[in-house]
Amino acid sequence: MALDLEKMGIAAREAAFKLAQLSTEQKNEILKAMAQALVDNTAAIIAANQVDLEKATEMKSSFVDRLTLDEARIKDIAEGLRQVAALPDPIGNVDKGWINQDGLQIVQRRVPLGVVGMIYEARPNVTVDAAGLCFKSGNAVILRGGKEALATNIKLAEVLQQVLVENGIAKEAIQIITETSHQVAEKFMQLNGYLDVLIPRGSARLIQTVIQKATVPVIETGAGNCHVYVDSQADLAMAEKIVVNAKCQRPSVCNAAETLVVHADVAEEFLPQVAKALAKYNVELRGDARTCEILGDAAVPATERDWDTEYNDYILAVKVVDTLTEAIVHINTHNTKHSEAIVTDSYANGQRFVNEVDASSVYINASTRFTDGFVFGFGAEIGISTQKLHARGPMGLEALTTTKYVISGQGQIR
Amino acid sequence: MALDLEKMGIAAREAAFKLAQLSTEQKNEILKAMAQALVDNTAAIIAANQVDLEKATEMKSSFVDRLTLDEARIKDIAEGLRQVAALPDPIGNVDKGWINQDGLQIVQRRVPLGVVGMIYEARPNVTVDAAGLCFKSGNAVILRGGKEALATNIKLAEVLQQVLVENGIAKEAIQIITETSHQVAEKFMQLNGYLDVLIPRGSARLIQTVIQKATVPVIETGAGNCHVYVDSQADLAMAEKIVVNAKCQRPSVCNAAETLVVHADVAEEFLPQVAKALAKYNVELRGDARTCEILGDAAVPATERDWDTEYNDYILAVKVVDTLTEAIVHINTHNTKHSEAIVTDSYANGQRFVNEVDASSVYINASTRFTDGFVFGFGAEIGISTQKLHARGPMGLEALTTTKYVISGQGQIR
Structure with missing residues (x-):
């Protein structure tokens, strides 16, 4: 050289x-x-x-x-x-x-x-x-x-x-x-x-x-396999708004959501609702068995690989969990430690989520899309450290x- | 395995x-x-x-x-x-x-x-x-x-x-x-x-x-090629005390001094004085040409390699400089960014030294030996980052x- x-x-x-x-x-x-x-x-x-x-x-x-x-x-x-x-x-x-x-x-x-x-x-x-x-x-x-x-x-x-x-x-x-x-x-x-x-x-x-x-x-820097978890105590209208925003507002970026995790207690009500909202953006849903059962043709089966994939695209993996613990374990196993959100009205669940999820930025009732130097108020950004x-x-x-x-x-x- | x-x-x-x-x-x-x-x-x-x-x-x-x-x-x-x-x-x-x-x-x-x-x-x-x-x-x-x-x-x-x-x-x-x-x-x-x-x-x-x-x-962590610079405006009694301490109090550790840099204005007075004090600890002095000229048999000639050597022993390299700038350039070229000290009574020279020398810890009128988690007051130390x-x-x-x-x-x- x-x-x-x-x-x-x-x-x-x-x-x-x-x-x-x-x-x-x-x-x-x-x-x-x-x-x-x-x-x-x-x-x-x-x-x-x-x-x-x-x-x-x-x-x-x-x-x-x-x-x-x-x-x-x-x-x-x-x-x-x-x-x-x-x-x-x-x-x-x-x-x-x-x-x-x-x-x-x-x-x-x-x-x-x-x-x-x-x-x-x-x-x-x-x-x-x-x-x-x-x-x-x-x-x-x-x-x-x-x-x-x-x-x-x-x-x-x-x-x-x-x-x-x-x-x-x-x-x-x-x-x-x-x-x-x-x-x-x-x-x-x-x-x-x-x-x-x-x-x-x-x-x-x-x-x-x-x-x-x-x-x-x-x-x-950068890699972002981000999750939104919709808790059993979530305001489902807020959850829908946050999921759609986290997935669709700019899917190509690292703070966009790639997997939706939903508590079983609200899955039957929430999944069809959010699927309908996401359909407006032609989002492909890749669900676990329970999700596919609830959503029928509106979802395709997810493989193990989906949980680890940063799509940067109009694709969303979906998983139903029975407990908050299961959600936290799933997220900590598959995330890239970037940005994770819970939607909940339970004080205790929100606290557990932000305490136990391992990521640079953990959100209660807000979109993962906010992880950004300008939005945080730093006036500039050289990158996002993971x-x-x-x-x-x-x-x-x-x-x-x-x-x-x-x-x-x-x-x-x- | x-x-x-x-x-x-x-x-x-x-x-x-x-x-x-x-x-x-x-x-x-x-x-x-x-x-x-x-x-x-x-x-x-x-x-x-x-x-x-x-x-x-x-x-x-x-x-x-x-x-x-x-x-x-x-x-x-x-x-x-x-x-x-x-x-x-x-x-x-x-x-x-x-x-x-x-x-x-x-x-x-x-x-x-x-x-x-x-x-x-x-x-x-x-x-x-x-x-x-x-x-x-x-x-x-x-x-x-x-x-x-x-x-x-x-x-x-x-x-x-x-x-x-x-x-x-x-x-x-x-x-x-x-x-x-x-x-x-x-x-x-x-x-x-x-x-x-x-x-x-x-x-x-x-x-x-x-x-x-x-x-x-x-x-x-750890590598410490530390210097003490004795300025033209130094209190030479204080300088002697600091050099002896930095070299001899515990030579095997990373914050011990390895090179003494002396301003030409005080070299003729200070070098024989400090050589005498260091002789009590049997410190071998490896000097540049001017040092050897002043100290005669009390020093051996240094080679280029000496400026980069962490002796961890009763050996001290010695260099005479004409200006503070020359001292700073020498230190920044050869140091391991650990601990560096100036002895001076000049406010301006002290400020220039701490501003321009690139090291984790820069001292005015104190021994380099203080770079230590316990001494700093942290109550513990997992190591010294360089x-x-x-x-x-x-x-x-x-x-x-x-x-x-x-x-x-x-x-x-x-």
């Missing part, structure tokens, strides 16, 4: 050192200048995007749609950078501080991670979003996007880097891996000593590859920081 | 589910019962330890010392469990809570990680310490200690498991890997889906192996937890 990843890593580390010392105001001004530069370079960006689109003629329309940039989308992406500029800066915040038994003043201070690696698919908006969030949080970033978006990503990075240079910052604060072979990707995942974290975003397969191959610290280390659930700017203990003494020794 | 790690993982996960629901009082009572059980089984533990010691006749005395358990040490280990029982329980604490724009009450609650894996060397006290800290924080633990301590570890685990069973808890909450082959260790590092985190504790080599082989999330994800610096009970968002709605949909 021609590409020298180690050299990129060294340059990123050097840039990160400088970024960590920038003031919030400096960072915000540069982010706003980047937004303006994107708008100013709309024609050049669309031209680069055209190069990618011409090669993507055989792709699915949804793929091409995500790859395509037009004037309106570039405006939106630029607006995203302005929003990041407007967010509070986590760097320098003090989480805790105390004086220890030796009289040392110990202060835990938020600092940037250093160098962030991102691996993602052919979505050029992620290039700018990630660059913006990393920059705001004082991190250098190395981006490895899908090969189908390479020309677009290179142009986008060029525009951002130009702004960096104009502001006296090394352009290596934002770098693109321009060689998209698997060999280079694998070496990237093993760039220990340069990458402080690697965040994969995209398909379950991409994320699994990173987990298997990476030797640098990884934050696992692992337990460092960050869990939607990740905003703070997830891109770490801490350092600053200890002030007067000559203390041990 | 005969050992079924997956089965151990399943059992651990099931045990973890129950542990997460225990009250603080239940956990504390069990920890105290464990402490008593260790004391009550002193004879049996010493007998098991004897089996290990008989095989360790060819080992270094420091190794044998760490492996040895006697009545006093077992009492100390039991006392450690009682101290863990007395610590505040992080589980259930709410870090943050707010109402979002949709009227959802979002609460970020501390929960156990789930299943913790530990890989460590032949130090039986770590077996009990780790089991106690994981239990208190509601985690199941799978322990893989050094093979030289196997008989001891099995007996210690048996004693602890007996207490678990007497209290109605699955003994798989604390498990020992009884087959100490590399093949099993490697499979352990790749037990995805069962291990929520793997914490290696021990030599740099052990930790590097885990980083290279593990596919589960890892917290890197990575930036999840936890950085000394890790107490909270580092063994993650969070879950609990979201209470009234039927909200998106």
